Amino acid sequence: xxxxxxxxxxxxxxxxxxxxxxxxxxxxxxxxxxxxxxxxxxxxxxxxxxxxxxxxxxxxxxxxxxxxxxxxxxxxxxxxxxxxxxxxxxxxxxxxxxxxxxxxxxxxxxx
Amino acid sequence: xxxxxxxxxxxxxxxxxxxxxxxxxxxxxxxxxxxxxxxxxxxxxxxxxxxxxxxxxxxxxxxxxxxxxxxxxxxxxxxxxxxxxxxxxxxxxxxxxxxxxxxxxxxxxxxxx
Numbered sequence: 001x002x003x004x005x006x007x008x009x010x011x012x013x014x015x016x017x018x019x020x021x022x023x024x025x026x027x028x029x030x031x032x033x034x035x036x037x038x039x040x041x042x043x044x045x046x047x048x049x050x051x052x053x054x055x056x057x058x059x060x061x062x063x064x065x066x067x068x069x070x071x072x073x074x075x076x077x078x079x080x081x082x083x084x085x086x087x088x089x090x091x092x093x094x095x096x097x098x099x100x101x102x103x104x105x106x107x108x109x110x111x
Numbered sequence: 112x113x114x115x116x117x118x119x120x121x122x123x124x125x126x127x128x129x130x131x132x133x134x135x136x137x138x139x140x141x142x143x144x145x146x147x148x149x150x151x152x153x154x155x156x157x158x159x160x161x162x163x164x165x166x167x168x169x170x171x172x173x174x175x176x177x178x179x180x181x182x183x184x185x186x187x188x189x190x191x192x193x194x195x196x197x198x199x200x201x202x203x204x205x206x207x208x209x210x211x212x213x214x215x216x217x218x219x220x221x222x223x224x
Contacts, residue, residue, distance in 0.1 A: 049212040103154040
């Protein structure tokens with residue numbers, strides 16, 4: 001059974017700092033890994049999707065990497081801004097086509 | 112382009128009352144459909160998923176049921192709500208055969224009183 005863990009659970013940084021969010025998964029037989037952002041009371045917004053054959057994906061100030069062999073993914077946010085404050089969730093999709101989520105990292109970027 | 116609609120946005124229901132949450136997808140055919148619940152302080156829990164009309168798989172035994180009467184419609188129901196059914200319910204879709212990622216709706220905040 002796939003289990004996904006996200007560390008840290010919460011993170012507070014000053015504006016402008018570069019930061020890394022971590023995601024680990026127990027079953028390396030995944031189709032893809034997807035990073036989402038969730039604002040309070042809102043649904044999930046997809047940030048980056050990394051296919052199992054890929055090592056990383058980039059979108060603007062965001063870069064996500066995937067290491068299937070070690071069961072890890074990281075989300076790198078460059079030059080953080082207050083608008084980046086949100087909860088970040090990673091989900092691992094396996095052969096059953098079900099997306100299993102971690103509990104998220106709550107990020108606060110202070111002006 | 113594909114869009115996913117979920118309603119209502121918020122709902123306050125008394126214990127013992129019925130529930131019906133609806134989710135529809137536009138711009139695609141034969142999507143995989145999913146219902147998740149996010150309870151306070153807990154992660155996202157997969158409740159039901161469907162790979163086709165009338166095909167429902169349940170992940171967690173509970174007071175809820177799901178139906179897929181049409182290709183792009185997914186309904187979450189309960190005959191009698193419990194206090195523990197309170198939470199944030201999210202519908203999602205994905206292309207079949209895996210590997211394409213999920214798209215989520217905006218969610219329904221259900222409070223059972």
